[in-house]
Amino acid sequence: MNYDINSDIEILEFDEIDSTNTLCKELGKTFTKTILVSANSQISGRGRLGRSFISEKGKGIYASLLIKPNINILDVSKVTCVVGVCILETLKEYIKDDLYIKWVNDIYLNDKKISGILTESKISNGIVDYLVIGFGINLYHQIFPKDVNASSIEDQTKIIINKNELLSKIVNRIIKALDNINDDLYVNEFRKHLYYKNELVNLSVQGKEFVGRVIDINDSFELLVETSGSIKNITSGEILKLRKY
Ligand code: BTN
Numbered sequence: 440m441n442y443d444i445n446s447d448i449e450i451l452e453f454d455e456i457d458s459t460n461t462l463c464k465e466l467g468k469t470f471t472k473t474i475l476v477s478a479n480s481q482i483s484g485r486g487r488l489g490r491s492f493i494s495e496k497g498k499g500i501y502a503s504l505l506i507k508p509n510i511n512i513l514d515v516s517k518v519t520c521v522v523g524v525c526i527l528e529t530l531k532e533y534i535k536d537d538l539y540i541k542w543v544n545d546i547y548l549n550d551k552k553i554s555g556i557l558t559e560s561k562i563s564n565g566i567v568d569y570l571v572i573g574f575g576i577n578l579y580h581q582i583f584p585k586d587v588n589a590s591s592i593e594d595q596t597k598i599i600i601n602k603n604e605l606l607s608k609i610v611n612r613i614i615k616a617l618d619n620i621n622d623d624l625y626v627n628e629f630r631k632h633l634y635y636k637n638e639l640v641n642l643s644v645q646g647k648e649f650v651g652r653v654i655d656i657n658d659s660f661e662l663l664v665e666t667s668g669s670i671k672n673i674t675s676g677e678i679l680k681l682r683k684y
Contacts, residue, residue, distance in 0.1 A: 443607040446614050448473040448504075455480050456495070459503035460557055460573035466505055467561060467569040475610060477502040484575060486555055488542055488677065498581045498591065500606050503573035508617040512562050515570070516674070519544045519558045520660040521620055522572055524628045525612040526554055530576075532608070533600050534592065536561060539634035541678060542653075542662045546576075547634050551590035553577050572613060626658055635681060640664075644676035653678070 440452055449472055456462060456478040467519055472508075478501045481494035494501045523540045530538055530546070539547045546554035554576040561568040577591035578600055593599055616625065635653045642651055642664060651664035651671070662673040 442602055442603055443611075446473065448475055448610075450474075451476045453478040454515060455482065456501075457481065457483050458485050458573075459501055460485055460559060460571050463503040463505040463571040463663055464559060464561075467571065470507075470569070471503055473614075474505040475502060475505075475606075476505070477606060481486065485557060485573075487557055487673060492555055492557075492575045493581075493583065493587065493589070494575060495581055497579070498610075499578040500574065500576040500602055501515070502575075502610075503571050504613060505569055505571055506614075506617065507569050510567060510617060510620055512565055512567055514620050515558075515560050515562070515567060517620055517625075518560075518570060518617070519556050519662050520573065520629050520656075521616050521625045522556050522558065522574065522613055524625045524632075525616050526556070526609055527606045527632055528575065528628065529605065529612055530554075530592075533598055533605075536596060538632060540629060540632050541634040542656065543660070543675075545634075546609055548590070548592065549595050551593055551595060551606050552587075552588060553590060553595070568618075574609070576605070578605075581599070591605060626656065626660060629660065630656060635678060639681055639682040641679040642676055643679055644673055648679070650682055 459476040459478050480496035481501050484492035484494035486492045527538050544556040545552050557573040559571040579593045581591045583589045639652050651666035654663040664671050
């Protein structure tokens with residue numbers, strides 16, 4: 440297949456796979472160069488917090504990048520957000536409608552999830568051995584189960600994006616971003632596209648649910664939420680839904 444990727448990477452393509460992230464984690468034990476795994480469909484596409492990611496044959500991008508980045512372990516938590524910005528900025532080359540990033544890893548278009556990111560890492564002796572950066576993008580017409588608030592780019596905009604062209608552009612951006620992870624550009628772009636900004640939402644943090652107002656993110660991509668009159672930094676957790684009164 441045709442790719443236009445600027446770096447020297449190995450590309451593995453599958454018609455069907457269990458999960459591109461799972462294969463990359465396996466390859467991570469012995470890999471010597473950056474590998475991109477892309478599949479036409481996944482049997483067990485994985486999302487954050489043990490969720491699944493619907494990966495129907497030929498309907499989107501299901502890909503993972505296995506890479507040994509030159510980043511500090513303290514910056515690993517920023518990777519998902521920076522990759523979110525890379526995906527969003529690339530999609531903006533095709534889509535004029537507003538795109539948002541729901542902290543921490545989902546991209547929304549017209550209030551529907553169209554993309555998700557799952558970053559996994561192996562760290563030993565204070566060094567990042569590898570990152571597996573997995574992302575799924577719903578490109579083409581697809582009917583999702585009623586309880587899943589997702590859609591595809593084609594269904595929302597009628598735009599049909601060439602899959603390998605988009606994948607190449609995103610991979611090029613991610614590789615560049617990993618070398619500049621602390622560039623203000625990423626945190627500023629994330630801020631500009633923060634979904635639910637100033638809205639009251641239900642949050643789940645360490646198994647506890649509470650209501651808060653999404654204020655912003657800080658320079659470490661932590662979510663700032665106003666709750667019971669004070670501002671909390673959320674480092675990991677989930678915005679469950681918009682709270683309507
Ligand atoms: C989420 O929705 O929480 C993240 C979804 C990430 C899905 C992608 S698809 C390619 C890669 N392989 C997986 O099993 N998951 C990621």
